[in-house]
Amino acid sequence: ETGVTQSPTHLIKTRGQQVTLRCSSQSGHNTVSWYQQALGQGPQFIFQYYREEENGRGNFPPRFSGLQFPNYSSELNVNALELDDSALYLCASSPITGSPEAFFGQGTRLTVV
Amino acid sequence: QQQVKQSPQSLIVQKGGISIINCAYENTAFDYFPWYQQFPGKGPALLIAIRPDVSEKKEGRFTISFNKSAKQFSLHIMDSQPGDSATYFCAASKLSSARQLTFGSGTQLTVLP
Numbered sequence: 422e423t424g425v426t427q428s429p430t431h432l433i434k435t436r437g438q439q440v441t442l443r444c445s446s447q448s449g450h451n452t453v454s455w456y457q458q459a460l461g462q463g464p465q466f467i468f469q470y471y472r473e474e475e476n477g478r479g480n481f482p483p484r485f486s487g488l489q490f491p492n493y494s495s496e497l498n499v500n501a502l503e504l505d506d507s508a509l510y511l512c513a514s515s516p517i518t519g520s521p522e523a524f525f526g527q528g529t530r531l532t533v534v
Numbered sequence: 535q536q537q538v539k540q541s542p543q544s545l546i547v548q549k550g551g552i553s554i555i556n557c558a559y560e561n562t563a564f565d566y567f568p569w570y571q572q573f574p575g576k577g578p579a580l581l582i583a584i585r586p587d588v589s590e591k592k593e594g595r596f597t598i599s600f601n602k603s604a605k606q607f608s609l610h611i612m613d614s615q616p617g618d619s620a621t622y623f624c625a626a627s628k629l630s631s632a633r634q635l636t637f638g639s640g641t642q643l644t645v646l647p
Contacts, residue, residue, distance in 0.1 A: 463538075463540075463637030463639050464623070465637070466635060469631075469633055477633075477634045513633065521566050521629055522580055527576055527577045528576075
């Protein structure tokens, strides 16, 4: 088990609503990345935060946004939810040492109805 | 555009057998290749990773073979056990942005007792 924790574990939202997902990174980790994993697919990179700033973004629209806080925890916000946003959202943290390793949390299962 | 292609989609192996999963990548800038293991309801867990300066890396029963000229890499699981039954993902990234992983589509491995 990694020290990366995500909340909530499950969430049901209605199309058009907004959602906030949270991630607490592992102690000693200062980089947080978010991924979307659709059912039966590999995770897709959404964006990464380093020192409270976005530091890389995948092919996701602006309604996907995030924050990183001074304690290195992070939030993923999704506005105007669409049915296709239903997925497992994964947070991964990486160490201050600069190691390339990414350690994932258990994810938040979002269902949009 | 799928930059990492993974095969097979599913694999059934007898206990004690060798499981082999293959991946091919397109982006020659990739220089970090990790493999992840994911159990149902859990986030991906890093198994083993390789950089292109070596052709093989072994950790316990898990071995990565890497062919830079063919832009292919594979995971070999020796003496496969029922507890290895999970979904395996290959991934690739540039070390300069190592936490921005591009994942394959996954292989569901079942090891029969």
